[in-house]
Structure formats: structure tokens, C-alpha cells
Amino acid sequence: MIEMQLGGLGFDPKNMSPIVLLRDTEERNFLPIWIGMFEAAAIAMELQDFKPPRPMTHDLMTKVIDNLGGSVLRVAINDIIENTFYAVIEIKMGKDKEMIKVDSRPSDAIALAVRTNVSIFVSEGVMAKAKMVNAEKDEEETKKFESFIDNIKPEDFTQYFDKS
Numbered sequence: 001m002i003e004m005q006l007g008g009l010g011f012d013p014k015n016m017s018p019i020v021l022l023r024d025t026e027e028r029n030f031l032p033i034w035i036g037m038f039e040a041a042a043i044a045m046e047l048q049d050f051k052p053p054r055p056m057t058h059d060l061m062t063k064v065i066d067n068l069g070g071s072v073l074r075v076a077i078n079d080i081i082e083n084t085f086y087a088v089i090e091i092k093m094g095k096d097k098e099m100i101k102v103d104s105r106p107s108d109a110i111a112l113a114v115r116t117n118v119s120i121f122v123s124e125g126v127m128a129k130a131k132m133v134n135a136e137k138d139e140e141e142t143k144k145f146e147s148f149i150d151n152i153k154p155e156d157f158t159q160y161f162d163k164s
Contacts, residue, residue: 035107042057087110
């Protein structure tokens with residue numbers, strides 16, 4: 001497993017789909033994962049320390065795990081099949097601290113990871129299949145993406161939420 005960090009959020013310019021970008025700790029290799037609009041908003045709001053008036057789904061998940069005596073250990077992007085990424089959330093539960101793995105979409109696992117401040121890992125096989133992007137080769141694209149990330153705000157996603 002390769003430890004990754006959340007590099008930021010962006011949009012695929014071809015179809016304006018949200019993308020979460022993971023990067024290795026040396027900032028040489030990136031893994032883009034296309035995600036849903038609501039998951040992108042949930043991640044962006046947490047990164048911007050924006051607290052909605054009511055708990056979001058990932059906040060609820062965090063509270064439920066905590067109230068049941070568990071703690072999130074880490075999340076792992078562990079497979080990619082036909083361009084679909086798969087993840088697991090590893091949780092220690094109960095008095096015996098039994099470790100359980102919960103199947104998850106990567107976007108939900110990442111949203112939970114940013115709320116619980118746990119590490120994000122990606123299997124070597126996923127990195128190989130996803131054809132890692134070398135930042136040195138794509139320096140211009142990386143700079144554009146970083147500029148976008150530096151200027152994104154939770155409000156940018158509010159148009160997709162029901163205001164009732």
C-alpha cells in the first residue's frame with residue numbers, strides 16, 4: 001500500500017465532472033478519481049472548515065462509529081475494475097477493538113478520512129492500473145489544478161443542494 005494525501009478537488013474540463021486528486025507524499029505521482037457532485041461538496045466543505053446547519057452524511061457516519069465505541073483506522077483504495085475504483089474503510093470496533101473492513105466508494109471513504117484525520121492508502125496494483133501521472137511531465141497542468149484548488153470555496157457547490 002502507498003500512503004497518499006488529498007491533493008485537492010477539481011473538475012474534468014471535458015465534462016465538468018468533479019475529480020478528487022490524491023498524491024503521494026513525495027508529490028511526484030497523482031491519482032485522479034472521478035466522483036459525484038455531492039461527495040465533492042462534502043469533501044470541499046470539510047477542507048474549508050465549513051459547518052452546515054445540519055450534519056452531512058459523512059458527519060453522521062463519524063458520530064455513529066464514535067458512539068458505537070469504534071474508530072476509523074484508515075481508508076484504502078484497494079481495487080479498480082473497468083475504470084471503477086473500490087475502497088474499504090478500516091474500523092476498530094468494540095471493547096476487543098476488533099478490526100472490520102467496510103466496503104465503500106472511494107469518495108465516501110475520502111470524505112470520512114478528512115473528517116477523522118486518518119491516512120489514505122492506495123494499493124500498488126491500483127496505481128499501476130490507473131497509470132500514475134508524473135507531476136514533472138505535467139507541470140503546467142499541475143499548476144493550473146493547484147490554482148483551481150487554492151480558489152475553490154464550499155459555496156461553489158451550493159447550487160447543487162436543495163435550499164429547503
